[in-house]
Every structure is written in C-alpha cells, then in structure tokens.
Amino acid sequence: MTSPTSAEPMSTLRRRTSAKWRTYPEDVLPMFVAEMDYPLAPAIAAALHEAVDLGDTGYIVDRDERAARAFSEFAAARWGWTPDVRRMRTTTDVSVVIAEALRRLVRPGGGVIITPPVYPPFYDLIPEAGGSVVEVPLRDDGTAFSLDIDGIDRALEAGASGVLLCSPHNPVGLVHDRETLERLAAVVARHDGFVLADEIHAPLTHDGVAFTPYLSVSDEARSHGISAESGSKAFNLAGLKTAFFVTESDGMADLVRGLPDEVTYRTGQFGLIATREGFANGRDWLDGTIASLQANLDLLERELAEQLPAVRLRRPSAGFLAWLDMSALGWGDDPAVVARREARVALMSGPAFGRPGIGHARMNIACAPETITEAVRRLAAVRR
Template sequence: MKVEALPLEQLRERTSEKWREYPADVLPLFVAETDFPLAPAITEALERAVRIGDTGYVASRTPLAEAFAGFAERRYGWSPDSARMRSTADVSMGIVEILRRVTRPGDRVIVTTPVYPPFFDLVEEAGAVVERVPLRDTGSEWELDLDGIRTAFETGARALLLCNPHNPTGTVHSAASLESLAEIALAHGATVVSDEIHAPLVQPGTVFTPFLNVSDAARAIGYAVVSASKAFNLAGLKCALMVTASDQTARLVRGLPVEVEWRTGQFGMLAATAAFSERSDPWLDGLLTTLDDNRRLLGDLLAAHLPTARYRSPDAGYLAWIDLTDLGWGTNPSKRILREAKVALHFGPAFGVEGACHVRLNFGTSPEIITAAITRIAALDVPGA
C-alpha cells in the first residue's frame, strides 16, 4: 500500500528546517526531509519512550546493530557482523571520525563531484584536503571515473569518500565498479569510506551492492556509515552506524573515544531500531511505490512544461538532479526560481562546479506539491512572465 504525504496545511505545522527556512508562500523542495507520516512501528516506539520517560543516555548495549544486520540481510542479501558496528550521532560525524584516523593533516581525500555539499566540509573538518574526481557522464548515466581515481591515488590521495547511492544524481554504483574501486584502493594502501544513507531507498529492479559486501579487498580497506534517517525521515533524532568487515577496520572503530558513541540520540536509537525491524518493511515498500510514482510524475511534468530541462530518473532516493542550462537562467537558477516562482530548490553549484545551471529537487512529497512547483517554475519561461 502506498504511503501518502501529509496535507500541506499540516506540514506547515512542522518546525524543522524544511518548513521554517522560508516564508509560507514558498514551496520547500530543497533539504532532504520528506513529507510523509512516520512508519507506525517508529511512532509506537517513540510514544512508548515518552510515556515511560525513557529519555536518558543511550545504553552501551542496544539492539540497533542487530536490527540493522537483519535489515541488510532482508533488503540487500548482506550479512554484516553486528559485533563490528558502532553507533554515533549521524553519518557526517561517523565520516569525520573515521577520516581523522585513516588520514593525516594535509592528506588528500577524493570526492566524486557533483556530490552532497557537506562532503567538502567533512574532509576539511577531519584535517584533510579535498581532491575532486568528477563522475563520468556517459550520456545515459553517471559512473565512477576509475581511471581518474587511480591517478589520484597514484599521486598521493589517501582515501575516497564514496556516496552510494549517490547524492544528487541518485546513481546506484554497480558491483563491478565498486569491486574495481576496492582493488585500486587496496593496491595503493588507501581507504574507502562509503556513505550509504540512501541505500534503503533503492527502487525495485535496481540492485544495491553494499561496499563491504563486494569483495575481500573492500572488506579490508572499507568502512560504511549507514542510517535510517533519510528513508524514514529521522534526521533530527541523531543516530547512525559505522560498519566494518575486517579485524583491522573494526579495531579502528572500537578505538574511537566513547563520546563518539554517546552522541547517539536515545530517541534516534529507538526509532532506527524500529525502522530496521521487519515491522517497518511494509511501510518502506509503500514508500518506494510512492517515490516511484513521483519520479515518473516529475519526468512527465518536466517534459510537458519545461521540455528543455534535462532529467534522468534516479535509481534511488527522492532527489532529482535537473539540468536547466538551456533555459538560460544563469549558473545558479535556484535563485531566480526562489525569488520569482516561490519554490525553494537546492543550489546546483553547491555540489561542485559540475552543478552549474543545475538544481536539486526533493520529490519526497505529494503529487499536488510537485505539480504546483513545476507549474510555478514553468511560468517563468513564458515570454513576458
């Protein structure tokens, strides 16, 4: 059964970033929050915690890792070892803490642009330096530039921060490309840290390969950081897992200061455990059906109202990467769209120089809001509008 978005008037009661950054006349389709009700199992877990006052520090032993291991087995055919996981506040924090320990100040870390804008800041926070190796655009899809990555490692890069599924393009990297990436990194004594926060949102028919499940090489040099926050809209509750698959990488994560784990939110742990349980599988399947309909609707609306816009339906997630170059609205068209159409989209250039003339649109909402947004934007392209 599909998961339906909440009505706009109810959404405007929310106090999160999506609904408080802009005035009420703006349709917010920028930040990666969704407009759906929580999965029932999550609501039940949080309501019970409030009822009994279960609001203390997160425990040193929780059911979260076991819940994720079961989820990974059901959804990806992967059996990670729950003993080789450790929680923290969010995926960004997990990335920084790992990078701090696999690089030295000034080391170069590869990011595959266009990419989630905080990646640039996270590398710098860890004391390293960003090295950009853009995705290759084949004309029909995006893929890792393995030759460029190899060259970067040959010239001294020490790690690669992978986004899989990729934000903003929605690309799910193939098992073959991930296997090659792992071999390249291993040959150069480098590390791969894989942000897999969008993995639960891979559409049926597309195969998601967890990096740590691709090969022995990947298990030897890789770390994954995962969370229920994007699929289940739990970002504000602060919970993620750092996952490892070898004795050496597990030892590094176990050696992190205890405060790294204590930053996990108690509500985040409870909500994520419920999200990863079998009880939430039907809700997630319904959400994927809704998002599949929405990504197709967006394609139809763009074809009908903004035919010069270039859009590829994403393999995963609810973020659309749209090239508006041919509209001639400048390198950052989101500014005009916000000012004149009252639709807030994420600024393309924030994702790297490859994002010039692009926008990122969040379609994790109702068909009515998507339709209204594209209608407003299309009106800007009418002569004299």
C-alpha cells in the same frame, strides 16, 4: 501489492518546525533539504509514543545492540549482506561517522577523493578531519553517470589517501553496480588506500535495481573499508540522531573501537529506538514510500515534458532527489536562485555540489503529487 505512502496535508506540514518548514516564508514551496513529507512509519511512531509515556529519555546504553541487529537483519534480507553487529558502533549521524573516521584514516593534509557533483558537506567534512579535498568528477557520457575509476587510480597514484564514496550517489541517484565497486576496491587496495562509503540512501533503492554494499564486494573492500549507515533518510529520522560505523575487518573494527567513548554516547536515545523499529518493523511502510517516490518521478517526468521540456531529468535509481539540468533555461549558474525568487520554489543549489552542478538544481520529490505539479507549473510560468 504495496500500498503507496501518502504525504501529510499541507496544513499539517506547515505546523512542523524543522528546517524544511521554517527556512522560507509560507508562499515558498520547500523542495530543497532532504526531509520527507510523509508521516512516520506506524511502528516508529508507536515506539516513540511509548518511550514518551514511560519518560524513557535518558542516556543510551553503550552495549545495546538491538538497533544494530535490526539493521544487520534488514541488510541481510534486502541486500544479502549480514554485517557483524560486534564490529558496528553508533553515533549521532552519518556526517559524524565520516568526520570521526577520517580523523583516523587521513594524515594531516592528506588527500581524500570525492566525486562531484556530490553531497555538499563532503567539502567541509574532509578539512574538518584534517584532510584536503581531491575532486574526481563522475563520468558523464550524456546518458548515464558512472565512477571514473581510472581518474581515481591516477589521484591515488598522485598521493591521495583514499575515497569518500557516495553510494547511492547524491544528487544523481546513481547506484553503483558490483563490477564497478569491485574495480574500485582493487584500485584502492593496490595503492594501500581506504574507502569510506556513505550508504545513507541505500534503503531507498528503487524497484528492479540491485544495491551492492561496498563491504560485501571483496576481501579487499572489507580490509580497507568503513561504511556509514543510517535509517535517517529511509525513515525521515534526521533530527533523532543515530547512525552506524560498520566494519568487516579486524583492522577497521579496531580503528572504530579506538574512537572516544563520547562518539557513541552522543547517539540519540529516540534515534536508537526509531532506527531499531524502522529496520525491524517498518519495511512495509518503506516499500510503500518507495512506491510513492517512483510514482512521483513518473509524474515529474510527465510534467517536465509537457511544461518545461528544456529541463532535463535523468531518472535516479535510489532516493527521493531529482537532479535537474536547467542550463537551457538561461537562468545562470545557479538556477535555484531564480526558482526561489521568481517561482517561489526552493530547490537545492546545483553549484553547491561542485563545478559539475553549474546550471543544475536538486528537487526533493518526497511530497504529495500536487506539490510536484504546482512546482513545475510555477517554474514554467517564469519568463526570462
């Protein structure tokens, strides 16, 4: 049985200097940005310590494929998909994969479909790359979320160039099933479009749920797709700056190879080392982390039911982000403002994820169970 990963004590966490721990005063519980409170996987920590001891802090080697090979082997073991290392390329992070790929995929002003509520930087990355945002919100039947394939079809018919897919979906934790992705691929192929799939949360798919990589679903998907992959969320490496462009067709591989050399050379040396070790030797730690996240979700469900039954949580199937419907509390369009001001709990603003996020907030549950208990207690104590 996998041993759960334990969060660092608060006294240690408060010594960190990352955004999670320096954005707000110490009386605020930081549960907003997607950083985890767990220690690094031992294999990653050992490899980074060795690099520091060696002074191995120079430039990356362009053709060093060890990190890419580790990811490919991880994907084969976890998802039955073995991406071709020769068709992969590294850069700093998934946002750069998205922006640089879109620069080549979208004509000036061309529409790119996103599916709100969705990761807020998508709204900025598309115009940065010269495109325009086209919103096709997730379908919500009151019980579950899903992609609106018919809506995407209509948007492509109206002139959109392609789809920026969040898979698994941030913030709702939706893991798209294979049938849905096959339908998406067929629709996009019919319109001669593209799919750029952000799969950064995929390694954190929960037990009993099957993650399907977009590039594995069909020849059509492989022909028109690029995937953005990284260990930054799975192993808490966001500050070390490494992500992958992954392609599975000659056309998309040529597009990625045509990017400026500096796109690759900006990759972090420590990021490459940590990514390689995480995917190759951090799998037991990852399993323990997923076990802790699932236990924390169980706890959050219980605490909300007992103390804040008006707040609705639909359990995510991947990742460490809980999407909270707080609209029944009467805290306005952006309940994170009230949560931070009145309860001293920092949540991520729901409206930042698009109009469907009105009345919602996102909570990071990659923390100690006591932090979740205290956060709900504080929120429940607010009287409006």
